[in-house]
Amino acid sequence: DAGVTQSPTHLIKTRGQQVTLRCSPKSGHDTVSWYQQALGQGPQFIFQYYEEEERQRGNFPDRFSGHQFPNYSSELNVNALLLGDSALYLCASSPPLWRGGHEQYFGPGTRLTVT
Amino acid sequence: GENVEQHPSTLSVQEGDSAVIKCTYSDSASNYFPWYKQELGKGPQLIIDIRSNVGEKKDQRIAVTLNKTAKHFSLHITETQPEDSAVYFCAASMGYGGSQGNLIFGKGTKLSVKP
Secondary structure (H helix, E strand, C coil), X not given: CCCCEEECCEEXXXXXXXXXXXXXXXXXXXXXXXXXXXXXXXXXXEEEEECCEEEEECCCCCXXXXXXXXXXXXXEEECXXXXXXXXXXXXXXXXXXXXXXXXXXXXXXXXXXXX | CCCEEEECCEEEEXXXXXXXXXXXXXXXXXXXXXXXXXCCCCCCEEEEEEECCCCEEEECCEEEEEECCCCEEEEXXXXXXXXXXXXXXXXXXXXXXXXXXXXXXXXXXXXXXXX
């Protein structure tokens, strides 16, 4: 059973550009959450998707947007990149609540560097 | 909003000793407390979790305790091994209305186990 997968592994972009990161949840999971982890810090919540809609959002600007597809996979888009957006972007998936789904399982992350 | 404090930031122990990491949270409505282990270059790995209706949970060499009155929870690792060396994060969340809550993380503890 494959775990959470993310692509690409690494990405280098220039200030002002746009980026799309992708995530496939664990089999049987229906909720996807995105987190940003700066070097030496704990992950910070960006937003959560369920049934193709954004259900919760953290304290991130509108430059950060997302999408969830009918197969539960998800994308994170960041527009007008800033140097401060350089970080490890983590995707986490959760099982349905009827299966006791409080757990969040993380993927390996995408390392984004903005120059 | 919720705030999670984690101590210590670094912890060095001899192989075979025990290690204890402590976290406090601010929002009494938080009801789910997971612990993650993050190795260099990898995403956080869920190692154990506890819900607010339970005071203690154990899984082999790892245990977690929760004191709801004092709003703190702790991770205990016994008989430490060099492969336990990693950064450990505590987190808290508040599931509500049929949804998984977003995780609020502590800043992490870098555990080093010396052979």
